[in-house]
Amino acid sequence: GDSVTQMEGPVTLSEEAFLTINCTYTATGYPSLFWYVQYPGEGLQLLLKATKADDKGSNKGFEATYRKETTSFHLEKGSVQVSDSAVYFCALSNFGNEKLTFGTGTRLTIIP
Amino acid sequence: EAQVTQNPRYLITVTGKKLTVTCSQNMNHEYMSWYRQDPGLGLRQIYYSMNVEVTDKGDVPEGYKVSRKEKRNFPLILESPSPNQTSLYFCASSSGGGIAQPQHFGDGTRLSIL
Numbered sequence: 001g002d003s004v005t006q007m008e009g010p011v012t013l014s015e016e017a018f019l020t021i022n023c024t025y026t027a028t029g030y031p032s033l034f035w036y037v038q039y040p041g042e043g044l045q046l047l048l049k050a051t052k053a054d055d056k057g058s059n060k061g062f063e064a065t066y067r068k069e070t071t072s073f074h075l076e077k078g079s080v081q082v083s084d085s086a087v088y089f090c091a092l093s094n095f096g097n098e099k100l101t102f103g104t105g106t107r108l109t110i111i112p
Numbered sequence: 113e114a115q116v117t118q119n120p121r122y123l124i125t126v127t128g129k130k131l132t133v134t135c136s137q138n139m140n141h142e143y144m145s146w147y148r149q150d151p152g153l154g155l156r157q158i159y160y161s162m163n164v165e166v167t168d169k170g171d172v173p174e175g176y177k178v179s180r181k182e183k184r185n186f187p188l189i190l191e192s193p194s195p196n197q198t199s200l201y202f203c204a205s206s207s208g209g210g211i212a213q214p215q216h217f218g219d220g221t222r223l224s225i226l
Contacts, residue, residue: 004154032212034214036215036217041219042219042220043116043202043204043217043218043219043220044155044202044204044215044217045217046214046215049214051212089154089155093212098143098145098160098162098168099145099157099160099170099171100147100155100157100215102154102155102156103154104152104153104154105154
């Protein structure tokens with residue numbers, strides 16, 4: 001079945017550092033890929049998505065590129081802020097499967 | 113304001129005492145679903161509904177029931193809760209197109225079953 005593997009956390013960075021959170025997937029066909037973010041005490045919010053190979057999703061300074069050859073969808077940001085502290089989930093959806101398959105989440109803490 | 117509302121936010125209860133977690137959305141969304149979030153496991157889908165009176169099992173449906181009598185509501189029912197159902201639960205909804213559309217999540221319900 002489909003699965004998502006993402007970088008183990010927690011990750012702690014200083015403000016203005018470069019961020020990468022790795023995500024790889026296993027799926028048949030051509031899944032859609034997502035990054036969701038969960039701030040403390042809140043539900044998940046869609047951060048960005050990509051629906052086909054080589055698409056780049058971007059939002060709030062975050063980017064991720066759908067790489068079919070490496071089955072990856074790594075999340076990057078050039079300069080993180082304290083307000084980016086949250087748990088980040090990589091997820092996929094696949095045709096014929098009415099669910100999101102999530103990775104285990106990566107907790108990110110940014111220190112001033 | 114567009115939102116998905118879950119109630120209660122927190123509940124501590126005992127084994128075997130039936131409980132219902134309500135979920136309501138005000139966006140006229142067709143698709144709704146329930147997930148549970150457990151440490152080290154991410155989120156796993158319990159049930160989903162493509163529209164009124166249409167529900168189906170997700171990955172971990174055992175011990176849960178749902179109903180979709182109205183478009184806006186999708187309650188999660190635990191008929192006889194057990195300690196292994198202690199978890200953080202999220203309801204989500206999206207417009208037609210189902211899971212390919214961005215999901216709108218509620219703020220979560222933390223259940224503790226003693």
